[in-house]
Amino acid sequence: MTSQTLIETAIDQFGRHGFEGASTREIARASGTAMSSITYHFGGKQGLYLAAADHIAACVREIQGPALALARDVAGTGTREQATEALLALLDGFAMMMIRPESEAWALFITREQQAPTEAFDRLYAGVMQDVVAVFVALLGRIRTDLPEREVLALGLMLFGQTLVLRVCRAAVTRILAVDTIDEDTRALLRARLRANALCILSEKPA
Amino acid sequence: MTSQTLIETAIDQFGRHGFEGASTREIARASGTAMSSITYHFGGKQGLYLAAADHIAACVREIQGPALALARDVAGTGTREQATEALLALLDGFAMMMIRPESEAWALFITREQQAPTEAFDRLYAGVMQDVVAVFVALLGRIRTDLPEREVLALGLMLFGQTLVLRVCRAAVTRILAVDTIDEDTRALLRARLRANALCILSEKPA
DNA sequence: GTCTATACTACGATAGAC
DNA sequence: GTCTATCGTAGTATAGAC
Numbered sequence: 001m002t003s004q005t006l007i008e009t010a011i012d013q014f015g016r017h018g019f020e021g022a023s024t025r026e027i028a029r030a031s032g033t034a035m036s037s038i039t040y041h042f043g044g045k046q047g048l049y050l051a052a053a054d055h056i057a058a059c060v061r062e063i064q065g066p067a068l069a070l071a072r073d074v075a076g077t078g079t080r081e082q083a084t085e086a087l088l089a090l091l092d093g094f095a096m097m098m099i100r101p102e103s104e105a106w107a108l109f110i111t112r113e114q115q116a117p118t119e120a121f122d123r124l125y126a127g128v129m130q131d132v133v134a135v136f137v138a139l140l141g142r143i144r145t146d147l148p149e150r151e152v153l154a155l156g157l158m159l160f161g162q163t164l165v166l167r168v169c170r171a172a173v174t175r176i177l178a179v180d181t182i183d184e185d186t187r188a189l190l191r192a193r194l195r196a197n198a199l200c201i202l203s204e205k206p207a
Numbered sequence: 208m209t210s211q212t213l214i215e216t217a218i219d220q221f222g223r224h225g226f227e228g229a230s231t232r233e234i235a236r237a238s239g240t241a242m243s244s245i246t247y248h249f250g251g252k253q254g255l256y257l258a259a260a261d262h263i264a265a266c267v268r269e270i271q272g273p274a275l276a277l278a279r280d281v282a283g284t285g286t287r288e289q290a291t292e293a294l295l296a297l298l299d300g301f302a303m304m305m306i307r308p309e310s311e312a313w314a315l316f317i318t319r320e321q322q323a324p325t326e327a328f329d330r331l332y333a334g335v336m337q338d339v340v341a342v343f344v345a346l347l348g349r350i351r352t353d354l355p356e357r358e359v360l361a362l363g364l365m366l367f368g369q370t371l372v373l374r375v376c377r378a379a380v381t382r383i384l385a386v387d388t389i390d391e392d393t394r395a396l397l398r399a400r401l402r403a404n405a406l407c408i409l410s411e412k413p414a
Numbered sequence: 415g416t417c418t419a420t421a422c423t424a425c426g427a428t429a430g431a432c
Numbered sequence: 433g434t435c436t437a438t439c440g441t442a443g444t445a446t447a448g449a450c
Contacts, residue, residue: 002415002416015322016322016323017225017226017227017228018224018225018227018228019224019228020224020225020227020228020229020443021224021225021226021227021228022227023442023443023444024443024444024445025442025443025444033416033417034416034417034418035444035445036416036417036418036445036446036447037415037416037417038444038445039444039445039446040415040416041415044444044445045444045445104322107322108318108319108322111315111318111375112315113378114375114376114377114378114379115222115223115311115314115315115377115378116223117378121378125378125379125382129379133379133383150384150396151396151400153383153384154384154396154397154400155400155404156383157372157373157376157379157380157383158369158372158400158401158404160372160376161368161369161370161371161372161373161376162365162368162369163368164368164371164372164375164376165364165365165367165368165371166364166368168318168321168371168375169321169364169367169368169371170321170322171320171321171322171324171328171332172321172332172336172340172364173364175332176340176360176363176364177357177360177361189357189358189361190361193358193361193362193365194365196411197362197365197408197411200407200408200411201404201407201408204403204404204407209433209434230424230425230426231425231426231427232424232425232426240434240435241434241435241436242426242427243427243428243429243434243435243436244433244434244435245426246426246427246428247433247434248433251426251427252426252427
């Protein structure tokens with residue numbers, strides 16, 4: 001599959017160097033094909049970029065799919081305790097994804113789109129984010145029944161931010177924790193801390 | 208000041224398009240000067256990039272300087288309650304910075320360096336991050352005396368992550384909260400939520 | 415469907431006038 | 433200290449052979 005190889009290489013290159021910084025020459029070379037294959041399969045650089053966005057959405061959807069489906073069930077029928085556990089599991093899944101090396105290229109790709117959204121952001125949002133947000137908010141609404149909708153949304157964003165930092169501030173994280181890479185011990189530490197923080201926030205007593 | 212103008216334009220362009228994506232031609236044009244001024248003042252594109260990193264560090268240092276100095280005092284001599292308030296103030300300062308439009312270019316610049324650090328990251332870290340982390344951890348250590356050092360570091364990172372999401376996931380934040388920009392009401396909501404979350408985590412009872 | 419060859423544009427760097 | 437002019441390289445896109 002030339003087109004599949006091109007997409008995977010493209011995600012890496014676009015993530016690493018940005019849209020303008022990445023070169024179709026280099027993407028084609030690293031994919032072991034000719035530059036003009038990009039034109040043939042995707043119409044050009046822009047088309048390849050959008051295809052890369054779709055692929056990222058599909059990957060995230062595949063990784064988080066099962067946990068998301070489970071969470072969706074619980075959000076509809078579960079108890080508050082079940083909802084809490086489902087949300088903690090979802091959050092843990094995101095933290096694990098942020099720690100995975102593969103998420104590096106995705107993260108830069110998505111981050112860039114977040115600051116200056118193009119059509120690629122719409123595809124990412126419609127492709128995964130929308131569903132994740134819906135389930136997240138449904139679970140949160142069931143757990144923190146004391147909060148109005150808008151507060152629940154803000155709460156959800158900040159919970160997510162605690163996992164985000166692991167990817168987006170990777171160099172600072174490793175430097176502060178004095179490790180080269182996030183090893184087994186560090187991962188366990190971070191997961192436990194995330195769970196403790198989240199549990200604490202989720203069970204906060206209304207003032 | 209041609210060199211100052213160049214640096215400011217450079218931060219914007221490097222942030223928006225990355226190192227390779229930004230063009231010295233465009234930076235010079237937008238700064239109202241000739242391309243060769245970059246060679247004269249900074250030796251070349253790389254030199255301008257490093258100067259941009261230094262400028263970002265200086266800006267952040269200037270913005271957070273007063274709060275940081277205050278927090279440093281409290282970290283040395285204050286009570287646990289004072290330390291808590293100082294940390295909440297520091298965190299609020301970061302959230303406000305993340306919300307500011309000016310931080311957009313900085314954020315992308317720094318984010319890129321976090322994923323693939325170059326010499327510019329060392330300058331950013333030595334320029335501000337190091338001091339911020341030190342004060343942050345000192346305050347946290349005074350508040351959560353029950354936690355070992357490493358747990359305190361993880362806790363600090365995740366507290367920061369809650370502010371980070373406001374900048375790095377900006378497009379998602381506005382879309383989820385259904386606003387075009389972060390207006391006064393939204394800002395108040397986010398600040399209150401951040402404070403509530405942080406307060407909750409900081410006063411968590413040891414298991 | 416994939417290749418080679420090529421057209422055209424924009425890049426960063428530098429030399430030299432002022 | 434700032435300009436214009438120019439060099440060599442690398443970018444995307446496209447035409448056409450196979």
